[in-house]
Structures are given as C-alpha cells and as structure tokens.
Amino acid sequence: MPFESSWQTEDHLLIEDTIKRFFAEEIVPNEPEWEKAGQVDESVWTTAGALGLLGGGIPEAFGGLGIDAGIDALICAEQGRVNALGWGFVVHTIVKNYIVMQGTPEQKAKWLPQLASGQAIPSIVMSEPGAGSDLKGIRTRAVRDGDDLVIDGSKIFISNGQTSNMLIVVARTGDTGSARDISLVVVEPEQADQVIRGRNLDKIGMKAQDTSELRFDGVRVPKENILGGVEGRGFGQLMQELPWERLMIAYWSLGAIEGALDLTIDYVNDRKAFGRHVMDFQNTRFVLARCKMKLELTRAYVDKCMVQYLAGELDAASASIAKLWATEAQGEVIDACLQLHGGYGYMSEYPISQFYANARVQRIYGGTSEIMLELISRSLV
Ligand SMILES: Cc1cc2nc3c(=O)[nH]c(=O)nc-3n(C[C@H](O)[C@H](O)[C@H](O)COP(=O)(O)OP(=O)(O)OC[C@H]3O[C@@H](n4cnc5c(N)ncnc54)[C@H](O)[C@@H]3O)c2cc1C
Structure with missing residues (x-):
C-alpha cells in the first residue's frame, strides 16, 4: 500500500503515478550515460515540463498547474528513492519558489512560464x-x-x-x-x-x-x-525562502532512506551465511527495525513541516530540524544498510554504494548541519 501523507490531496495522488513513471522511464535508464557526461541531457527539462511536473506551486495564469507545491515534495522524495540525482530538480523548486513568493507581478508573468515549461534551467x-x-x-x-x-x-x-x-x-x-x-x-x-x-x-x-x-x-x-x-532586500528574501529549500532536501533524504531500506531487505532475504539467510540473524532484523523507525519518524516530521508550509507557517527552526534530522537519519540508515551488504556494499556495481556516496553531501549544502544547529538554538533563547 503506498503511503499517503496527511497533506496530500486528490491532485497529489493523481500526479504521483506520472512522477513514478517519469523517473522510471526518463531518468533511471539515462543516469549511467549522464554520469559519464557529468551532466543530464537538457531535453529532460522540457520533457518534465510537458508532463506538468515543473508547475507545482505556480498559478495556472503563469503556466502552472494550479496545484500547490506539495507535488515538489513528492518529486524530491521519488528522486531520492530511485537514487538518480543528476537531474537538478531540487534547484528548480527552490528558484521557482523565490519567484512565486518574492517576484513582482511582471517578474512572475515573465519567468514562471519559462520555468513551468522547462525552457528555463535554473x-x-x-x-x-x-x-x-x-x-x-x-x-x-x-x-x-x-x-x-x-x-x-x-x-x-x-x-x-x-x-x-x-x-x-x-x-x-x-x-x-x-x-x-x-x-x-x-x-x-x-x-x-x-x-x-x-x-x-x-x-x-x-x-x-x-x-x-x-x-x-x-x-x-x-x-x-x-x-x-x-x-x-536579498538577505531577508534568503531568510524567508531557505526553509523551503531545507524541507525539500529533507524530502529527498526521506526517499533515499526508503529506497535504501527496500533494496537492503531484498538483499538480506537473498544472501546466505552460515547456512541461513542474512535476514534470519536477529542482528539484521534489529538493525533494519531501527532503520524503519527512522524512516517513519522522518516522514512524520517532514510531513508536519509540509502542513506548516502549506499554511504559510513554516519557521526557520522547524525547517532546520527537518533538514538536520532527515539528512542525519539518511546517513545512519544508509551506512547500516551498506554494512548488511558486506563487501558487496562497497562495490560500485551494487546500488547501496551509490546511495552511500550520494548521501554525504546532504549534510553540507542548503546550510551545513552545524548551521542548522545554530538556527535551532536561536529559537531557544
Ligand atoms: C554538491 C554541492 C552542490 C552545491 N550546490 C550549491 C548551489 O547550487 N548554490 C550555492 O550557492 N551553493 C551550493 N553549494 C555550496 C554549499 O551550500 C556550501 O558548500 C555550504 O553552504 C558550506 O559552505 P562552505 O563549503 O563554504 O563551508 P564553510 O562555510 O567554510 O564551512 C566549513 C565548516 O565550518 C563550519 N561552520 C561554518 N560556520 C560555522 C558556525 N557559525 N558555527 C559552527 N560551524 C560553522 C561548517 O559547518 C563546516 O563544517 C553546493 C555544495 C556542494 C558540495
């Protein structure tokens, strides 16, 4: 049963299939080629635009879907789950959000349609x-x-x-x-x-x-x-919009935790040691139980922040907690999952190793973990 978050509406549920198909058909198969090239094929932006995936949070009058930006969270989470991170969608949702929230009417009319169609790469x-x-x-x-x-x-x-x-x-x-x-x-x-x-x-x-x-x-x-x-006004604009960036990074972590856990469950159910499946060791089940706990706690918190965001009430400390918690949980879960793969986990051809390599930066960009702690601590004084 796919999980349905409390903030999801019928509109979000309808577009979820399109999001999953887009990643399965347009992103995952191309990622190895893009890795060699060091960048994605630019046509992926207009493909996403034609499917309506770039229009979340943009009013219909400006080329958008007329659906709230919640679909961007679904896209970030799916991208984390399939661990194909070349396509810089998270930057799209950040830039789009700045223009929606801070742009003049003329700026919105000029720039948002270009972003919604994928003609503008942000x-x-x-x-x-x-x-x-x-x-x-x-x-x-x-x-x-x-x-x-x-x-x-x-x-x-x-x-x-x-x-x-x-x-x-x-x-x-x-x-x-x-x-x-x-x-x-x-x-x-x-x-x-x-x-x-x-x-x-x-x-x-x-x-x-x-x-x-x-x-x-x-x-x-x-x-x-x-x-x-x-x-x-730039510094004030940054302070107002950075919480959205941090929440989107947290959704990306959420997806990555889910993806890493799923593929590890498959692996330990298949791999044998001492005549038993690795899943049969109590240690394995306890490690995976902790990972599942972290997945569900992360989901609960980022969803709470999304509810706050959609109500116009996401504050800097809450967004910082979301980023700090989710990115640290991502690191811990993926490290534990890699360990359960043994030596194969360290081999590039095993997907868990790519989850591991991709996870590290999540605690650095969008504000480091130390800056998140600083921001959270400011809410205490
Ligand atoms: C893959 C990748 C993509 C990126 N994409 C973008 C992008 O699209 N646009 C963009 O503008 N930037 C981008 N960045 C930059 C990223 O946001 C910065 O690297 C990050 O903000 C940290 O800045 P810095 O690297 O200069 O580290 P520094 O600021 O030099 O920090 C070094 C260390 O000191 C710590 N530190 C700094 N200040 C404090 C403090 N007050 N209290 C305690 N500890 C502190 C930091 O936490 C860190 O551990 C990207 C970075 C990477 C790696």
Missing part, C-alpha cells in the same frame, strides 16, 4: 570561494550603470552550473555594512551566455549533476531584474 548562485555558510561575506557585486546592473564576481559549487540559463545571483548592491547591502539579481535566458562557466567539479557522488564554478565578468542585466524590484 541555478541558485550564492556560494563563493570565500563565503559559503557566511553569506554576508559575499564579494560579488551588482553595480548600477544607467538602466543596467553590471555583475562581477566568482561563484563556486553551483548546481546546474554548466547548463542553467535562469540564475538567481546573490550580489552586493550596497556598502553600508548592513544586511541591506545584499540583493538577489536574476540573469535570464537572454543574458545567460555572458556567464563564464568554469570547471564542472569532480565529486565523490552525484556524478550526473553538474556542479560548477561560475564567473561574472561584467554580466549586464536590466535593473528591473532585482528580485522583488527593490534593492537591498
């Missing part, structure tokens, strides 16, 4: 070589020149970095020394060619996902491309 461009956790330390600048903004600076670790053509860039637009110096500036498809793509970085996991250095060397965009239309 990146969220925050991290710099000298500033990751400490975003106030960024040095990239966007300086007014007539009717334009001119962006200069270097960024690193940017997901979809080789392929994106709609980039939300965190840039310094002032020098007052306050949080109001930061703005979010959108580089649209017609300006994206100006962005210099650096190395596609070689990672220990997520091999089909392009993660890149980017250089902005006089990139010119219209001054109207400041998200929300007013300079200096």
Whole structure:
C-alpha cells in the first residue's frame, strides 16, 4: 500500500503515478550515460515540463498547474528513492519558489512560464570561494550603470552550473555594512551566455549533476531584474525562502532512506551465511527495525513541516530540524544498510554504494548541519 501523507490531496495522488513513471522511464535508464557526461541531457527539462511536473506551486495564469507545491515534495522524495540525482530538480523548486513568493507581478508573468515549461534551467548562485555558510561575506557585486546592473564576481559549487540559463545571483548592491547591502539579481535566458562557466567539479557522488564554478565578468542585466524590484532586500528574501529549500532536501533524504531500506531487505532475504539467510540473524532484523523507525519518524516530521508550509507557517527552526534530522537519519540508515551488504556494499556495481556516496553531501549544502544547529538554538533563547 503506498503511503499517503496527511497533506496530500486528490491532485497529489493523481500526479504521483506520472512522477513514478517519469523517473522510471526518463531518468533511471539515462543516469549511467549522464554520469559519464557529468551532466543530464537538457531535453529532460522540457520533457518534465510537458508532463506538468515543473508547475507545482505556480498559478495556472503563469503556466502552472494550479496545484500547490506539495507535488515538489513528492518529486524530491521519488528522486531520492530511485537514487538518480543528476537531474537538478531540487534547484528548480527552490528558484521557482523565490519567484512565486518574492517576484513582482511582471517578474512572475515573465519567468514562471519559462520555468513551468522547462525552457528555463535554473541555478541558485550564492556560494563563493570565500563565503559559503557566511553569506554576508559575499564579494560579488551588482553595480548600477544607467538602466543596467553590471555583475562581477566568482561563484563556486553551483548546481546546474554548466547548463542553467535562469540564475538567481546573490550580489552586493550596497556598502553600508548592513544586511541591506545584499540583493538577489536574476540573469535570464537572454543574458545567460555572458556567464563564464568554469570547471564542472569532480565529486565523490552525484556524478550526473553538474556542479560548477561560475564567473561574472561584467554580466549586464536590466535593473528591473532585482528580485522583488527593490534593492537591498536579498538577505531577508534568503531568510524567508531557505526553509523551503531545507524541507525539500529533507524530502529527498526521506526517499533515499526508503529506497535504501527496500533494496537492503531484498538483499538480506537473498544472501546466505552460515547456512541461513542474512535476514534470519536477529542482528539484521534489529538493525533494519531501527532503520524503519527512522524512516517513519522522518516522514512524520517532514510531513508536519509540509502542513506548516502549506499554511504559510513554516519557521526557520522547524525547517532546520527537518533538514538536520532527515539528512542525519539518511546517513545512519544508509551506512547500516551498506554494512548488511558486506563487501558487496562497497562495490560500485551494487546500488547501496551509490546511495552511500550520494548521501554525504546532504549534510553540507542548503546550510551545513552545524548551521542548522545554530538556527535551532536561536529559537531557544
Ligand atoms: C554538491 C554541492 C552542490 C552545491 N550546490 C550549491 C548551489 O547550487 N548554490 C550555492 O550557492 N551553493 C551550493 N553549494 C555550496 C554549499 O551550500 C556550501 O558548500 C555550504 O553552504 C558550506 O559552505 P562552505 O563549503 O563554504 O563551508 P564553510 O562555510 O567554510 O564551512 C566549513 C565548516 O565550518 C563550519 N561552520 C561554518 N560556520 C560555522 C558556525 N557559525 N558555527 C559552527 N560551524 C560553522 C561548517 O559547518 C563546516 O563544517 C553546493 C555544495 C556542494 C558540495
């Protein structure tokens, strides 16, 4: 029986089959080729768009489905479950959310249809070589020149970095020394060619996902491309929208826990040692029972956060708890599942090893575990 979360409506249930079919037919079979290429085929975006998978949370008037963003949680969880992570959907839901929640009516009308159709491939461009956790330390600048903004600076670790053509860039637009110096500036498809793509970085996991250095060397965009239309709001916008990013990462972890547990149950029911199935050892059953417990506790908490989000009430501490708990549970469960595979678990050809390699970064991006603890602790004082 598939699990149905309390926030799911008939609309979500109807689209769930499409999501599963999309991953089974369009993503999983192509992942090995994409891993060799270090990036996905860009056509996957328009395929997803044509199926309506990119329109969650976007009003119909702007090319969306008129269904809430809950479908994005289902997509993230399914992607984690099948462990084919090259397609940078999580960035799509992040960027889309910024524009839905923070864009002016004109910005929504222009950019959301491009995102819903898959013509726009998104990146969220925050991290710099000298500033990751400490975003106030960024040095990239966007300086007014007539009717334009001119962006200069270097960024690193940017997901979809080789392929994106709609980039939300965190840039310094002032020098007052306050949080109001930061703005979010959108580089649209017609300006994206100006962005210099650096190395596609070689990672220990997520091999089909392009993660890149980017250089902005006089990139010119219209001054109207400041998200929300007013300079200096960027830091506040980040604080408001980062909880959604963290919740989506948590759903990804939820799916990965489920996928790793399922394939391990199959493995230990098949593998024999000392004349018995590995599943017959009490240790195996207890280890898997703990994994199941962590799966269900993770699901309960992230679903509670989704209910809060859909009511407009997801706070920073709750989203941080979701990310911290879910990504740590993912690491613990997958480590335990790999152990139950014995030596085969360490071999690349066994899927659990890929779950292991892909899991590690979940505790780093979207705010590290230490930053999550910092944010949670702030809610206690
Ligand atoms: C695969 C991948 C994809 C990514 N995708 C993107 C993307 O699309 N866009 C983007 O902008 N960025 C992206 N990132 C960057 C990611 O968000 C940063 O790596 C992350 O925020 C940490 O920043 P940092 O690497 O500079 O580490 P640092 O900030 O240098 O942290 C180093 C260590 O110090 C700890 N630390 C830092 N500050 C504190 C503190 N106040 N208290 C306690 N401990 C602290 C950290 O937790 C960490 O353990 C990606 C990273 C990876 C690996």
